[in-house]
Structures are given as structure tokens and as C-alpha cells.
Amino acid sequence: MHGLSYSVPGQGTQWLEASVRAVDPACDDVVAIELEYPVPLQAHEAGSHIKVQVIADGRQATRSYSVVEHRGRQRLLIAVRRLDNGQGGSKFMHALRVGDRLRASLPGNHFVLLPGAPSYMLIAGGIGVTPIVGMARALRALRARFKFFYLGRKPEAMPFLPRLLAEFGEDLVVHIDAQAGPFDLQPHLATQPGAAEAYVCGPVPMLEALQASWAAAGRPRELLRFETFGAASDRPSEAFRVSVNRRNIEFLVPPERNLLEMLEERGCEPLYFCQRGECGLCAVDVVSLEGDLDHRDVFLSADQRAQGRQLCACVSRATGSITIDMP
Numbered sequence: 001m002h003g004l005s006y007s008v009p010g011q012g013t014q015w016l017e018a019s020v021r022a023v024d025p026a027c028d029d030v031v032a033i034e035l036e037y038p039v040p041l042q043a044h045e046a047g048s049h050i051k052v053q054v055i056a057d058g059r060q061a062t063r064s065y066s067v068v069e070h071r072g073r074q075r076l077l078i079a080v081r082r083l084d085n086g087q088g089g090s091k092f093m094h095a096l097r098v099g100d101r102l103r104a105s106l107p108g109n110h111f112v113l114l115p116g117a118p119s120y121m122l123i124a125g126g127i128g129v130t131p132i133v134g135m136a137r138a139l140r141a142l143r144a145r146f147k148f149f150y151l152g153r154k155p156e157a158m159p160f161l162p163r164l165l166a167e168f169g170e171d172l173v174v175h176i177d178a179q180a181g182p183f184d185l186q187p188h189l190a191t192q193p194g195a196a197e198a199y200v201c202g203p204v205p206m207l208e209a210l211q212a213s214w215a216a217a218g219r220p221r222e223l224l225r226f227e228t229f230g231a232a233s234d235r236p237s238e239a240f241r242v243s244v245n246r247r248n249i250e251f252l253v254p255p256e257r258n259l260l261e262m263l264e265e266r267g268c269e270p271l272y273f274c275q276r277g278e279c280g281l282c283a284v285d286v287v288s289l290e291g292d293l294d295h296r297d298v299f300l301s302a303d304q305r306a307q308g309r310q311l312c313a314c315v316s317r318a319t320g321s322i323t324i325d326m327p
């Protein structure tokens, strides 16, 4: 989990009108979008992201994208993968053209690169490369020891691959699943000192596999820092009914909405931070359940999930009816 602060709904985001200055393919289904802000930006901090307002499923929504790099004082680059089964935010972003305007936040950072480790492993899966590129550049500038692992299903699905090969040379290890099978962290861990740190960004199943290898090697959990995208579940999203104890509120969460936004909409003022199932701040207490919980976070342990007493409202779901308790 990254360093923790939290957001209270309605506070904190300052929206600015940014212009689209360039849209270029970064690989098969990813576009790189250069945005220009109306104000100068602070120097790029590795791991930072911006929020943008999109129209998804007919309504306004917020999406976060890692900043790949800054270009001059007022421009930065993000990259967006098109998700054909998503809620529509990526389609909105892929429809942007040069000259379009959109509301965007200034960069913030939940995935801070901490200096001082004896060695770093930077591990990116697919579009997860976006925050990792800046980390590799920052470590190179610091003359720190690092290895940059870039994992993907096939080269055409890996954004910026040719340019990263040229830029990082031997410091970049490219692993293509279609050619080499699943990535095995163990042999690489064996070459790293005990206090080495890993920074990982990729889909949840990749992170879970890396966490398992990390733990099996006896490495301290806190030295593996991560950012994920997408909620992990093999199950389709179904509507489920929610009662909020002590508040006398009931509502239905439709398949395309999440519990956190529904709680917020009904004035329950839930706390949250990452909105990716990583920090656990949005976890609500489960009082009773008629159906199943569908945990999609990476915060709760296997034991906590099995106990079924908590649910991360930003990504996890239920089937049937659930009663939750909120102060």
C-alpha cells in the first residue's frame, strides 16, 4: 500500500481546463495523449497521476491516469488503453482529438518512489508501464541500481516498447508471455540484496502472483509497493440490494455502478482514497448477507475475505442483499 492520506467527498480536486495537443498510438489499443494546462506544472514526480472528467455510460465520471512524462512547462503525457468491456471512460478518451478540451486535475502522487534503497526492481504489466517509465528515469538520474521488467502478452500490446528498448537497453528486461510463458520472479529475486525494493504496476492477477513470489522468498511485505488497475473478478457484475444500518437507507446497486458511489450519492459520506481496492479506507462492515460477497480488492487478506465481515466499497460487490453498518 502506498503512503496514505485520504479524500473526503466533495473536497480536494481542483479542476482545470486542459487542451489536447497530440494523440498518437502507443501500441495496438493504447493512445498517448498530450495535454496542455493553462498554468505551469511543477516538475514531474515519478509515480504521479492526474484525474480527468469523462462521460462514461451517459454520465459524468472521473478517471485517473498515470503521467508518463512532462513535456515543457505546461504539457504532460498520459496513455489510455481502450477497454471494450469497460464503462465507457476509455472510449471517451480514445475519441479525443487535437484541439478538444477536457477538465483535468493537476498531478498528484499516491505511488511515490522512495530514494535510498540499495537496489530497485521496477515491474510493469502492459499499460502499467505508465508510472514505471518515470521511475526508471528518476533512478537512472540518481545513478541508483535498478532493473526494469516489462511484462506483456505480446509486443503489440505493450505501449512504448520500441522506444523503451532504445532508451533503457540492458536495464530493461522484456518478458513476453506468448513466447516465454508466465513470468517467474524467483530467479531475479535471487540476484537482489535483501533490502531491495520492488515497485509494481499492472493488473491484479499479476500483482497477486508477484506478491506470492515475494512472500515465498521471505521478503518484507512493505518493500513491495504497488499500484493496480481494474478490479479482479471472474464473475459478472450483478445488481445487489443494500441496507445501511442505523441510517434507514436502502438502495439497489446496478451492475454498472459501484457501492462507493451509491453511498456517496445517498449522503452517507464514505471515506475513500485509492478507489482501486488497494488502501482499504472505503471498507464497510457487513452485518448480514443473503447471497455472496464478491471481493475484488487487494487490501483484505484471504482470512478477512473468508470471514466476510468487511467489503471494500470502491471495487467489491455482492449478490442478493447485504446489510452494512456505517457510523
Ligand code: FES
Pocket: 271, 272, 273, 274, 275, 276, 277, 278, 279, 280, 281, 282, 283, 297, 299, 312, 313, 314, 315
Ligand atoms: S478507496 Fe481504497 S480500497 Fe477502496
